[in-house]
Amino acid sequence: MENRLLVLTIGSFLGLYCVAAYVLVSRGLEFISRMPLFGPLLLERLIYILFFFFFVMLVISNATITGMGMFRRKDMDWQVALPLPYRSLVLWKTLEGMALASWGLLVLSAPILVALGRLYDAGPGFYLLGAPALLCLVTISANLSSWLLLILVRHARPWWWKPVAALGLYIVLTTLYSFFAKADLQAMDGKDIVSSLHGVLQHTEICMHPLLPSSWVAEVIFASGRGLYDQATFFSFALLANALFALTLTAKLGNHLFYPAWHRVMSAVPMARAQAAQDAWFRHPEKYLRRSLAARLSGMKRAEHAAIIKDIRTFLREPTQWGQSLLIFGLLLMYTSNLRRLGYDLQSPFWIIVISHLNLLVCCLALSTLTTRFIFPQFSMEGQRLWILGLSPLSLARVLSLKLRLSGGIMGLLTTLLVFTSSLSLSLPWQRTVFFCAAVLMMSYGLNALALSLGALLPNFREPNPARIISGFGGTLCLISSFLYILFSSTALALPEAIRWKAQAAGLPLSPSLILIQDLSGLGAVLFLSLVFGAIPYWLAKKRTKSLDYLKEL
Known part of the structure; x- marks a missing residue:
């Protein structure tokens, strides 16, 4: 009964979403395409930005799910002990993370793809080339996240967090400075919409880099929508070749880096437990007194303060x-x-x-x-x-x-x-x-x-x-x-x-x-x-x- 209710709920919501998304996206694209002078240019840039952010989101979500599957699951202890090569484990975990993290994006992008086909008044070839291009993008993103995971877990050092934190602080300060920079704001408040649009598009040129897989997907969309099937087939095969090469490289890296990375994670657990035993409250009563004072100042009881601290530490870890x-x-x-x-x-x-x-x-x-x-x-x-x-x-x-x-x-x-x-x-x-x-x-x-x-x-x-x-x-x-x-x-x-x-x-x-x-x-x-x-x-x-x-x- 619960499974039927789940299927009915998900199916109804997805059907409603697909219809609403198709209507809204198609009307928005038509509105942009009808703009005089810069309508086609803005539409093309929006498609590049769309697939670029799809690519970034896929890498992050796949890294999260695949990382938990490789290094946080309890059943990995006996899976590592099985007579299986490590590359097989890494490939299966990568494909599992790809299935869990990417199905939502494929559903989200389906109405957008149909709306683009309606805008270009394209035939079946548009969908026959666009859907495999998205699947190749998903595959490349999943494998890229596995590479980053294996390299970081194997070679990352604690002191790396300091420059990363410094870089993040620099980005925040730069954002705040640009927000309060009155001269730039006054310069952008002019009536010249062409110069304003040029300033905005200039900051999105990274989304059009020719070495990004998301740019190849956008090229497939443009070429197939305009009837240039030879050019669309070229970029589709480029995506397919890179997706297959990504799977091969994942197997190679998994064979060499997975066990050292997994062993490093497993070795850190006893060390963390030993450190926690050394930092116990009965070994350092002065820390316990400071926590009690903090609990009194916050108006909470000691048990409540301890529960709050537990959730904060769990989040930070x-x-x-x-x-x-x-x-x-x-x-x-x-x-x-x-x-x-x-x-x-x-x-x-x-x-x-x-x-x-x-x-x-x-x-x-x-x-x-x-x-x-x-x-x-x-x-x-x-x-x-x-x-x-x-x-x-x-x-x-x-x-x-x-x-x-x-x-x-x-x-x-x-x-x-x-x-x-x-x-x-x-x-x-x-x-x-x-x-x-x-x-x-x-x-x-x-x-x-x-x-x-x-x-x-x-x-x-x-x-x-x-x-x-x-x-x-x-x-x-x-x-x-x-x-x-x-x-x-x-x-x-x-x-x-x-x-x-x-x-x-x-x-x-x-x-x-x-x-x-x-x-x-x-x-x-x-x-x-x-x-x-x-x-x-x-x-x-x-x-x-x-x-x-x-x-x-x-």
């Missing part, structure tokens, strides 16, 4: 978690701090309204990705050790509330900072800035409560891989519920703006009190939706955690 979170929030920070440089006419109230609401939508969608990926499997990742939490001075319901306080507080602060930065970049009045910050703060807590509650209501304690946990029914339900919550909330927030815009177009006067009432009504609707999608599942999850029926699932 997982590079796949903080790495992806840092990447997403870093990209959003760069995007929000450079809104003025995108070439829009920010003197027009229409574009300010559209960009501000789309910016809120982008931040919430990115947040829903993080909550589904990391917050939903938190309760399930306690796994076979859940009984330890049951014996602790804290109840499971209190543990759930502490997890919500930690994740909701941190993510709410970060998303509010992003929205505040974008409001400054768009020069919004303080009333609109407070409006958007209050909305994103409520939605941050709502998304975290929804993901955490569904993770507690639909746990999977037998699966140690969080990627597999979110691939089940609970993860799919969390993703769909988060999407619906964001869609309804964004509609409720944008509806007062649309009503006011129509009233202004008709010449009707608007009083400040009426504007305030409309904004408060939008925030009230978001609060109601947060209670429905966040508070009710959270109440059900706390009610279930008060019983001990979890023990039968261990």
Whole structure:
């Protein structure tokens, strides 16, 4: 019954997504292609950027899932002991990670490919060449992630993190400096849209590098869409040859680097346990006193403070978690701090309204990705050790509330900072800035409560891989519920703006009190939706955690 419900839910959502994505993408592409002067140029560059980011996302997601499959799975101990060559293990783990990490991207790109075919009015040859090109791109990305994993795990040293952290700090400072550089902002506020567009496109030339596989996929799309099948076949065979060569190189590297890398990871575990035994609280009572003082200052009991510290350390010890979170929030920070440089006419109230609401939508969608990926499997990742939490001075319901306080507080602060930065970049009045910050703060807590509650209501304690946990029914339900919550909330927030815009177009006067009432009504609707999608599942999850029926699932 559960499998049928899972198939029905996923199938309905994917069907709805494919139809909606096809309609929206096709209309957007037609709008861009009809722009005078620079429409075809902008369309071509957007396709390059699209496949470039697909390529980057595939490398990151494959590295995360393949790395956990190679070095974090408990069954790798006996798999390494099997009479199998190491290259076979690496190849199978690479293909497994590719299947888990890439099927979503193939589904996402299918409506885009159909929309491009409709735009070019292409025949069947467009799809017969475009689909294998995407599959080759997926294969190259998966193998590239395996190369990076094997090399880093085998040769990485602890001191490497210092220059990496210094580079990240430099990027953040450079972004902040460019945000507050008034001279550049004034130069970009001119009326010459051609120069503004040239400045934007100049920074995307890396996406068109001829050695990138994503550029070859874009060339296949362009050539097959225009009927140049010889050129499209050439790039398709180039992708196929590189995909086969990537598999061969993965087998070669796996045969030489996998066992030393795996042995290094396994050797680090006893050393970490020994270090943890040396750092025990009874060996260093002064550290225990400092932690107790910190717990008193934060207003929490010692057990609550210890649970919070456990979750923080677990997060910091997982590079796949903080790495992806840092990447997403870093990209959003760069995007929000450079809104003025995108070439829009920010003197027009229409574009300010559209960009501000789309910016809120982008931040919430990115947040829903993080909550589904990391917050939903938190309760399930306690796994076979859940009984330890049951014996602790804290109840499971209190543990759930502490997890919500930690994740909701941190993510709410970060998303509010992003929205505040974008409001400054768009020069919004303080009333609109407070409006958007209050909305994103409520939605941050709502998304975290929804993901955490569904993770507690639909746990999977037998699966140690969080990627597999979110691939089940609970993860799919969390993703769909988060999407619906964001869609309804964004509609409720944008509806007062649309009503006011129509009233202004008709010449009707608007009083400040009426504007305030409309904004408060939008925030009230978001609060109601947060209670429905966040508070009710959270109440059900706390009610279930008060019983001990979890023990039968261990």
